Amino acid sequence: MSDDLLPDPQDGTQSEPLSRAIGERYLTYALSTIMHRALPDARDGxxxxxxxxxxxxxxxxxxxxxxxxxxxxxxxxxxxxxxxxxxxxxxxxxxxxxxxxxxxxxxxxxxxxxxxxxxxxxxxxxxxxxxxxxxxxxxxxxxxxxxxxxxxxxxxxxxxxxxxxAAFPNLLANGASGIAVGMATNVPPHNLHEVVDACLHLIKTPDARDDTLAGIIQGPDFPTGGVIVESRETIAGIYRTGRGAFRVRARWAQEDLGRGLWQIVVTEIPYQVQKSKLIERLAELIQTRKIPILADIRDESAEDIRIVLEPKARTVDPEQLMGALFRSSDLEIRFNLNMNVLIDGRVPKVCSLKEVLRAFLDHRREVLVRRANFRLEKIAARLEVLEGYLVAYLNLDRVIEIIRHEDEPKAVMMAEFGLSEVQVEAILNMRLRALRKLEEIELRAERDALLEERQGLQAMLASEDAQWARIADQLKEVRNLFGKSSPEGQRRTTIAEAAETPVIDLEAMIEREPLTVILSKMGWIRSMKGHQPLDAELKFKDGDGPGLALHAETTDKLMVFASNGRFYTIPANTLPGGRGMGEPLRLMIDLPNEAEIIAMFPWREGVKYLVASKAGDGFVVGSGDILAQTRSGKQVLNGDALLCRPVHGDHVAVVGENRKLLVFPLAELPEMARGKGVRLQRYGKGGGLIKDDCMTDAICLTLAQGLSWQMGGGKTRTEPDLTEWLGKRGSTGRMAPRGFPRDNRFT
The missing domain is CATH 3.90.199.10 (Topoisomerase II, domain 5)
Known part of the structure; x- marks a missing residue:
């Protein structure tokens, strides 16, 4: 016994390494899951x-x-x-x-x-x-x-x-799916008629190639129909390797309503797609205006599927509309094929199409041989009984006499007629009414039929070709029952060439209309048609009030800059209408609860922006570097963000909590795509406070025009000569001019 397996003399237990104990038990569990739960048998599917x-x-x-x-x-x-x-x-x-x-x-x-x-x-x-x-x-x-x-x-x-x-090729006909430990399987259903034809071809040509079999089995045949858009070469490659994916689309048609109006009717949806969730997704696309050329959707399904899609205008191209929906919803899915099955019920293996068919046919041959041997045993037993009946028929009077007078009729009959125990038992157990059936002609006819059947079975067992011929006949019988001759046997899923859907610019199809975007203090956003006065009185929820307001157009992309230094992009046409109070902005973007909205503006190509943090660091970023592609936004400024201002002029003015103002050339700021930036203004300890002073505002200006700021009563004051506050970037600056706002902000 090894040192790592030492028995305990007191309780009879033994110790072993934890890794070995866990490994053995987990392997046992994995094998149990693979063989007895998750993977189908290749023989019966x-x-x-x-x-x-x-x-x-x-x-x-x-x-x-x-x-x-x-x-x-x-x-x-x-x-x-x-x-x-x-x-x-x-x-x-x-x-x-x-x-x-x-x-x-x-x-x-x-x-x-x-x-x-x-x-x-x-x-x-x-x-x-x-x-x-x-x-x-x-x-x-x-x-x-x-x-x-x-x-x-x-x-x-x-x-x-x-x-x-399994006379019925169930694995390919109905498919299977499952997840085991470390492996999975996903076999799509196929058309039975085609599967049987492929089996017959493989019987006739055992060395047939997978590509030839894939030509007979055109592809999956889903119970919900649909259209598979893959090339023949792609389908053949999937069946050759046993892995791959099919693109499955819904079946649709354009329905003419007269006077130039039309609608799209979807009659079949992809396999395993829930119709209710598909309708919800399409309705969401309309509500969020992600597909602006789609106006409405109705579910008119009864026993059959009928989903009606209404276009925004009669000028919309139906192919373009469906192409957009295929990319945005489950009207098109990718069905993965992973032909991982159990061979002989024991070995999991990813099989090609030929290997799966071969496993089924070999099983059918084994079943045929076993049934033939079983039938031969039955025939032998029956022939033995028939031979005894014939002897009893020929000596009926003597048999009756023995039964009536002998104490041990079985032994007497066995000795006198040379019968076996089985034959004598059959004679003795026969009812009297059956005596009239003991006619020699009938007995000999049944015996001859059984002898002929036995000869045929023995000949079949002796010839491999005869066995495969019998299997082919059985498959043809199944094909006649469930193939194309029956309504359920017709192919439901059609195969189409992999034509790419037309790529359309959905933004170009948005009608350009003016909007007024309103963002409340609590983060509720809405849009109102037309360019309304930005200072107009509006209704807000209790405890809420006006925050930001701007003019935009439905074709604009709104940029939202938050205190976490991220830019978020929102299509203006997806904003909720202005009839209500709007919707929380945080439902449209993944904005953390602790982050505050600093700026909101429509995106314009070629514009540059000054971004800065409260610590006094910042840089210039181009509009091309702030566009976000996802709800989570795009990180641009590292740090606690303070402001985002458009860049213009030739200088930058910065002011901090200490009311010190610094003006330096714009050229001293670097242009970056992301980072912390450089120091704009230096601050020291402020008024004995624990925290450092920080920046409160910054603005771009033209030095020749001076610096302007808002005064009370709507008045504006301008300081034309800024020589006193000019300095190098990163210096402390000087106290702001007399009359500068007490909140230390330029606007």
Whole structure:
């Protein structure tokens, strides 16, 4: 025994390194999750919970032509007999098998509310009923003929199949998805007719290439329809590697309303997209005016999907409108394919299309051989009984006499006629009424038929070609039942070439109109049509009042500069109207609660701005460096920001809390995209306070025109000669001129 595994003589326990203990146990958990929960078997395309649901329903004799049973009864049987997990999880799994918008070929026939494409949950299990669908019968065909292995259930009282015989290619037909430990799977549903055709081609040509098979299976066939916009080369590459993504779009059409008016009607949406959330997203695009060429949306769906989109004007190009919606909503999604499945129920592997089909066909061949051997055993047992019946028929009177008079008729008959124990038991257990059936012609006809059947089965088992021919016939039978000849077998998802959607400038489609933007002290923002007087009286919420106001246009981008040194960009056309009190600005941008709004102005190309912090540092930044692309804004000034002023003139005037004024050339300020900047004015300790004095204001000016500031009563005072306050950047400056505002601000 190694030194790291030392037994404790007192309690019989042993110690081991923590890393080894955790590693072994986590590996056990991971394998359990991969094999018994998350990944489907490549042979029948089912996870254990789905397999147990179908098997339990079969044991309840819920055939497609029989009566329905309460889902609660089914769930209880599955949980009690085979799947000791939560009843809610089992019912959810069963409900999904019955949803025609989730399963391309539903395996359960449901009666009641099993959910809908809007995302509503199924009704409780006590309210719904279910039975097996015809596809499930194909999955379990031959289950009683020793076609697959069985294993004990979780408590050893019953047995369950390890895998289903699966005459129906369920993995590709219905797809699968799951997340395991360290791996995941996502197989889309496909058209059964195409899958069977690919299987038949692979039987005929075992060395067929993946590209050839991908030409037969055109692509996924989703139960909700839609359009896959990928090239044939891309689809073939995805199937060749077993990984990739398909672009799936909604199906739409332009509907003419007469007099030049039209609307767009969406009749199919991408797979696994909830219609209600899609409608909410489209409505949000209208409300926030992110798609200005979209005027309204209506959901007119009943049994079928009908989503009506109204354009802003009849001159809008429908292709451009849909292109914008494809980029901004779930009218277009990317469905990822990850063909990670269990091979032989044990080994997880990312398979190509050919490998998945080969695993299914090899399983079908094993099932065929096992069923044939099972049938041969049954035929042998029946032939033995028939031979005994023929002997009894030929010696019927003697057999009756032996039965009537002998104490041990079995031994006498075995000795006299040379019969086996099985034959004698069959004769003795035969009812008297059956004696009239012992006609030699019928017995010999049944024997000859069984001999012929046995000869055929033996010939099939001896020939690999005959086996594949029989498998091909079985696949054709499944294709006839569920293929294109049935309404459900028609392909629903079409394949289109990957045409790029037209790139449009949505901003260019915004109607240019004047706006007056109002921002209250508490941060509520709104826009009013037209250029209203900036000092007009407006209504505000209780405790709120006027803050900032400016004139802009609907095509403008509003720049908001906050005390955290970040610039935020808001399209002016997305601002709420002026009929109400507006909306909090913090709902439109990710502005921290502690940050205050310092400045707001419409963005103009080529304009430069002076940004400065309270500590007296600052620099010049160009308008191209302050545009933000996200709600979180763009960090420009490092530090506690104080102001943002447009740059003009040739000098900068700076004033601090100590009322000292400094004027220095604008050329001494660097132009930067981000940073702390340089020192504008130097401050010392102020009036014995603990904190340093700080800057209160700065402004750009033209030295020849002097410095102006506002006085009381609306008057303006100008100091024409600034020679006394001229200095180098970063110096302390001199006391402000007489009459300078007491708040130490220029405006």
């Amino acid at each position: 089912l996870k254990p919970v789905h397999r147990r649901i179908l098997y339990a329903m079969r044991e309840l004799r819920l055939s497609p032509s029989g009566a329905f049973r309460k889902s609660a009864k089914i769930t209880g049987d599955v949980m009690g007999n085979y799947h000791p997990h939560g009843d809610a999880a089992i019912y959810d799994a069963m409900a999904r098998l019955a949803q025609d918008f989730a399963m391309r070929y539903p395996l359960v026939d449901g009666q009641g509310n099993f959910g809908n494409i809007d995302g509503d949950n199924p009704a409780a299990a006590r309210y719904t009923e279910a039975r097996l669908a015809a596809t499930s019968e194909s999955l379990m065909d031959g289950l009683a003929e020793d076609s697959v292995d069985f294993r004990p259930n979780y408590d050893g009282t019953l047995s369950e199949p390890v895998v289903l015989p």
